[in-house]
Amino acid sequence: MELLKKQLLSPRYIQHSARVLFVVGPAAEHEREQLLEAIFDLTREELTKKVHNGSMPQSTLAAHDTSSTSPAPE
Secondary structure (H helix, E strand, O other): OHHHHHHHHOOEEEOOHHHHHHHHOOOOHHHHHHHHHHHHOOOHHHHHHHHHOOOOOHHHHHHHHHHOEEEOOO
């Protein structure tokens, strides 16, 4: 349900949204929040900075790249 809410409220279009389910589904609850933030809220550049400074795990960067996020079509 968290994923659906995040997806509906996000300005980003997720081309392969089923992939997000496979990434987020098996993750622990605290990791899910980070993954959803990485996929829907952060640009790749912002996320890369957070991974490099240690505030986000490397797995969030992989999840962001797997989801193929882009701005929502107008």
